[in-house]
Amino acid sequence: MSEGWDRRRVVEVDKRHVWHPYTPMKAWVEETDPLVIERASGSMLHDVDGRSYIDGISSWWVAALGHGHPRIVAAATDQLRTLGHVSMAGVTHEVGARLAEALVRRAPAGLTRAFFTDDGSTALEAAIKIALGYHRHRGARQRTRFLSVSNAFHGETLGVTALSGVATFRSSFDDVLMEVLFLPPPSEGAPSPELEARSLERLDELLEAEGERIAACVVEPRVQGAAGMNLHSPDYLRQVFARCRAAGVLVIADEVFVGFGRTGPFWASSSSGLSPDLLCSAKALSGGLLPFAATLTTEEVFMAFWGPPENALFYGHSFCGNPLGARVALEVLSIYEDERVLESVAERAPILEEGIARIAARVGAEGARSLGMIGAFNLGTSDYLEPIGKRIGKEARARGAYVRPLGNVVYLAPPLNVPLPVLRDLLAILEESVVAATSR
Numbered sequence: 001m002s003e004g005w006d007r008r009r010v011v012e013v014d015k016r017h018v019w020h021p022y023t024p025m026k027a028w029v030e031e032t033d034p035l036v037i038e039r040a041s042g043s044m045l046h047d048v049d050g051r052s053y054i055d056g057i058s059s060w061w062v063a064a065l066g067h068g069h070p071r072i073v074a075a076a077t078d079q080l081r082t083l084g085h086v087s088m089a090g091v092t093h094e095v096g097a098r099l100a101e102a103l104v105r106r107a108p109a110g111l112t113r114a115f116f117t118d119d120g121s122t123a124l125e126a127a128i129k130i131a132l133g134y135h136r137h138r139g140a141r142q143r144t145r146f147l148s149v150s151n152a153f154h155g156e157t158l159g160v161t162a163l164s165g166v167a168t169f170r171s172s173f174d175d176v177l178m179e180v181l182f183l184p185p186p187s188e189g190a191p192s193p194e195l196e197a198r199s200l201e202r203l204d205e206l207l208e209a210e211g212e213r214i215a216a217c218v219v220e221p222r223v224q225g226a227a228g229m230n231l232h233s234p235d236y237l238r239q240v241f242a243r244c245r246a247a248g249v250l251v252i253a254d255e256v257f258v259g260f261g262r263t264g265p266f267w268a269s270s271s272s273g274l275s276p277d278l279l280c281s282a283k284a285l286s287g288g289l290l291p292f293a294a295t296l297t298t299e300e301v302f303m304a305f306w307g308p309p310e311n312a313l314f315y316g317h318s319f320c321g322n323p324l325g326a327r328v329a330l331e332v333l334s335i336y337e338d339e340r341v342l343e344s345v346a347e348r349a350p351i352l353e354e355g356i357a358r359i360a361a362r363v364g365a366e367g368a369r370s371l372g373m374i375g376a377f378n379l380g381t382s383d384y385l386e387p388i389g390k391r392i393g394k395e396a397r398a399r400g401a402y403v404r405p406l407g408n409v410v411y412l413a414p415p416l417n418v419p420l421p422v423l424r425d426l427l428a429i430l431e432e433s434v435v436a437a438t439s440r
């Protein structure tokens with residue numbers, strides 16, 4: 001640590017000046033004894049007291065390749081020396097052009113354009129503004145509404161907060177949000193043919209009654225993350241894509257969490273066999289290192305903005321196309337090739353699935369489910385702020401793992417390349433922690 005700083009001083013100064021995300025600050029200041037992390041490497045976080053923790057949630061789902069990957073560090077360092085940042089206004093650069101090309105090559109068929117943003121929220125914000133502009137420039141000005149799933153999570157700007165249904169994140173802003181039409185959730189945990197059918201039935205009703213007024217439908221393909229790691233089938237996804245397409249409604253795939261191999265294939269959308277009109281990527285895109293994101297779209301959507309200058313997309317961010325982020329993302333893409341990251345997911349996924357099923361069975365938990373490098377089960381009734389999750393987090397910390405249940409949903413989403421012995425340790429720690437927390 002820097003001279004004059006120790007654990008106590010960091011916590012004291014933090015509690016005086018820092019405002020933490022998603023955090024009831026009274027409890028933070030009065031009760032919380034936070035982890036103070038000094039270093040991270042691979043799948044491990046190391047605190048200032050020399051204790052180590054397995055990062056069971058890839059630091060909020062971003063560190064898909066673990067921490068401090070030597071190739072990412074080298075690429076970032078080299079890029080910083082040459083060009084850390086320049087605006088994209090009247091300017092372009094090699095890494096931006098190369099990244100757009102590389103993303104398009106990787107993307108589902110038909111996606112040919114990359115618009116760069118800062119993070120998952122702004123990737124979605126750009127997507128909804130693009131969808132609105134697309135219809136407006138084609139003379140369908142009445143298409144101003146969006147379709148979403150009632151427990152979806154798409155980020156935190158005011159626009160995308162409207163698309164999100166998780167009450168904890170939404171209810172404080174309900175009065176000022178744009179109107180969104182919601183589908184009932186296709187899942188409340190493990191895949192459910194009944195819930196999928198009910199959700200599709202409602203989709204048909206809404207498309208029938210309101211189809212001409214809807215700009216786009218936004219989905220989290222295969223896994224609704226913040227809702228509680230709720231899984232739905234490839235067929236549900238395919239039906240949503242196909243039915244929206246038939247009604248002239250654009251499909252926005254939010255791959256912020258599920259992209260980059262988290263569910264197995266590179267993009268979770270690909271299991272539908274269809275391509276979305278817009279695809280949002282962030283989190284793992286920049287190796288869990290930097291805020292950097294991209295919204296990909298088709299030539300057809302792009303061409304709607306081709307006309308007179310007033311049809312341009314008047315949208316952007318200071319750090320749009322940031323060369324440092326672009327260089328890191330390029331390196332991440334080549335690491336996926338060189339280190340066969342998707343194969344490493346295929347090897348680890350059955351171990352995670354078996355471990356999650358075993359722990360759930362041992363404590364009588366319901367809804368054990370896994371897909372790729374995501375595994376979850378439910379304990380007790382559902383409430384985002386339920387204390388059981390906090391207790392498990394505490395027990396895991398004492399045993400050397402960092403996990404953060406979503407209320408009563410206990411889940412793991414470790415780095416995709418977590419070493420096998422570390423994955424086994426993580427599962428063992430979770431098992432002991434859940435047993436300890438539930439037997440009190």
Ligand SMILES: *Cc1c(COP(=O)(O)O)cnc(C)c1O
Binds near residue numbers: 153
């Ligand atoms: C995290 C997340 C977002 C928001 O991304 P930020 O980078 O936190 O703004 C959007 N959609 C999904 C599915 C996410 O998991």
